[in-house]
Amino acid sequence: MLDLERARQSADQKIVPVALEARPGPIDLGGVTVNTWSYGDAVPGPQIRLRAGDLLRADLRNSLPQPTSIHWHGIALRNDMDGVPALTQDPIAPGTTFRYEFTTPDPGTYIFHPHVGTQLDRGLYGALIVEDPAEPGDYDDELVVVFDDWVDGTGRDPDQVLADLKANGMGGMGGMGGDMQGMEGMEGMQMPQSEALGGDAGDVSYPYYVANGRVSAAAQTFAGKPGQRIRLRMINIGGDTAFRVGVPGVPMTVTHTDGFPVRPVSAPTVLLGMGERVDAVITLPDQSLPLVGIAEGKGGAAHVTLNVGPRSSTTVDAAVADLASRPTVAAVGLVAAEQVVLADKTPDVVHDLEIAGPANRYTWTINGQTYDASRGLPVSEGQRVRLRFVNTTSMFHPMHLHGHTFQVRNAAVPGPRKDTVNVLPKTTIEVDFDADNPGQWLTHCHNIYHGEAGMMTVVSYVG
Ligand SMILES: [Cu+2]
Numbered sequence: 001m002l003d004l005e006r007a008r009q010s011a012d013q014k015i016v017p018v019a020l021e022a023r024p025g026p027i028d029l030g031g032v033t034v035n036t037w038s039y040g041d042a043v044p045g046p047q048i049r050l051r052a053g054d055l056l057r058a059d060l061r062n063s064l065p066q067p068t069s070i071h072w073h074g075i076a077l078r079n080d081m082d083g084v085p086a087l088t089q090d091p092i093a094p095g096t097t098f099r100y101e102f103t104t105p106d107p108g109t110y111i112f113h114p115h116v117g118t119q120l121d122r123g124l125y126g127a128l129i130v131e132d133p134a135e136p137g138d139y140d141d142e143l144v145v146v147f148d149d150w151v152d153g154t155g156r157d158p159d160q161v162l163a164d165l166k167a168n169g170m171g172g173m174g175g176m177g178g179d180m181q182g183m184e185g186m187e188g189m190q191m192p193q194s195e196a197l198g199g200d201a202g203d204v205s206y207p208y209y210v211a212n213g214r215v216s217a218a219a220q221t222f223a224g225k226p227g228q229r230i231r232l233r234m235i236n237i238g239g240d241t242a243f244r245v246g247v248p249g250v251p252m253t254v255t256h257t258d259g260f261p262v263r264p265v266s267a268p269t270v271l272l273g274m275g276e277r278v279d280a281v282i283t284l285p286d287q288s289l290p291l292v293g294i295a296e297g298k299g300g301a302a303h304v305t306l307n308v309g310p311r312s313s314t315t316v317d318a319a320v321a322d323l324a325s326r327p328t329v330a331a332v333g334l335v336a337a338e339q340v341v342l343a344d345k346t347p348d349v350v351h352d353l354e355i356a357g358p359a360n361r362y363t364w365t366i367n368g369q370t371y372d373a374s375r376g377l378p379v380s381e382g383q384r385v386r387l388r389f390v391n392t393t394s395m396f397h398p399m400h401l402h403g404h405t406f407q408v409r410n411a412a413v414p415g416p417r418k419d420t421v422n423v424l425p426k427t428t429i430e431v432d433f434d435a436d437n438p439g440q441w442l443t444h445c446h447n448i449y450h451g452e453a454g455m456m457t458v459v460s461y462v463g
Pocket residue numbers: 396397398445446447450451455
C-alpha cells in the first residue's frame with residue numbers, strides 16, 4: 001500500500017495543505033437558519049482544489065459531539081486514508097485532530113464527506129476538484145454546483161429520520177418532516193414516483209432542497225456574459241434524492257462523469273443519483289436563467305442563477321416545469337472517452353451483488369446480508385474484477401465503489417468510467433475494474449439510509 005503511494009509521488013510533488021474543522025453551529029440556507037454540522041462556518045465546506053499528482057494534506061479537527069471521519073469520494077487513494085472507521089482507520093474522537101495525507105492520481109470532480117452514521121445528510125461535505133495539468137480548457141469559466149436534500153435542523157435530524165424509517169418498517173412516509181403537518185400518519189400515501197428512476201423516487205421527503213447551500217428563494221448568483229462557455233461541475237450529495245439538472249432552452253454538452261471523460265453528448269437535462277457527478281459545458285444565453293436541480297419525483301428544486309445581465313421572463317417554476325418535461329440522460333448510458341477505456345480482458349473473478357429490501361424493519365441487504373466487514377468479496381491484486389449489481393427491488397440504488405473507477409459494461413460500446421452507478425429497479429448492471437489498489441474497499445448504496453440499514457459490503461484484497 002505504501003509502495004503504491006510512493007509510486008504515485010514525484011520528487012517535485014506539490015503539497016497542498018488544508019485545515020478543516022467539523023463542528024456544530026447555525027447555518028443560513030438563505031432565510032432558513034438551521035442548526036447543523038458543517039466544515040467551518042459554511043455549507044458546502046471549503047472547496048479543495050489541487051492538481052493531479054499533488055499531495056493533499058488535510059488536517060481534520062473534530063469538534064463534533066461524536067466520532068467522525070472523511071471519505072474522499074471517488075479518489076483512487078491509499079487505503080488507510082479512505083476514511084471508513086473500523087475498516088481503514090480508527091474513528092476520529094471528539095476533540096482530536098487527524099491528518100489525511102495522500103496523492104490524488106486522477107483529475108476530476110470529486111467530493112468529500114464523513115463515513116460515520118448519517119453524518120453525510122447533515123451539512124458535512126465539500127467539493128474536491130482535481131485539475132488536469134493537460135486540461136485543454138476549452139471554456140471561459142467554471143461553476144461548481146453541489147445539490148443536496150435538506151432536513152437537519154428543521155425540527156428533526158438524519159438520525160431521527162433513520163429511526164423513523166426503521167420504526168415504520170417499509171419506509172415510504174417514514175421520513176416525512178415536520179413541515180408536512182397533516183400528512184403524517186395518513187394511510188395509503190404513495191411513495192414519490194419517477195419514470196426516469198423506474199419506480200420509487202425515494203424513502204424520505206425533505207422540507208428543503210439546496211444548491212451550494214442555498215434554497216431557491218435566496219439562490220446563489222453566478223455572473224457571466226452571454227456567449228461565454230462555462231464548465232459546470234455538478235455534484236449530487238443528497239441523502240435520498242436524485243436530481244435532474246439543466247438550464248431551460250440551453251443544451252448541455254456532457255464531458256465527464258465521476259471525474260472521467262466521456263464522448264461528448266448534448267443533453268437537455270441530466271439525471272444524477274446520490275454520489276454521482278457530471279461535468280458539462282454550456283454556452284451562456286443572452287438572458288439570465290436558472291441552472292436547476294429538480295428533486296426527481298419529489299416535487300422540489302434548487303437552483304443557481306446564471307446572471308448575464310438582461311433579465312429573462314422565465315420564472316424558476318416555469319424552468320422546473322419545462323425541464324421536468326424534457327428527456328433526461330443518465331450517466332450510465334454514456335460512452336467512455338477513448339483514452340480511459342479499459343483494455344479488453346476476460347474477468348478473473350465475477351462477484352454478484354444481489355440487492356434486496358426493504359424488509360424486516362427497513363433492512364436493505366446485499367446477497368441476503370446486512371453489512372459485515374468480515375464477509376466481503378475476495379479479490380487479488382492484478383485481477384480483472386467484474387461486479388454484477390442485481391437490483392431486485394422497486395427502487396433505484398446508486399452503487400459506489402471506493403478506491404477505484406470501474407467501467408460500466410455495455411454490449412455495443414465501452415460504457416463510462418465511474419465510481420457510482422445508478423442501478424434502476426429490476427435491472428442488472430455489470431462493471432469491470434482492474435484490482436490495482438490493494439486494501440479493504442467499501443462498496444455500498446449511496447442512499448445514506450440504505451447504506452446505514454445494511455446495504456454495504458467490502459471488496460477485500462486477499463493474499
Ligand atoms: Cu439503495
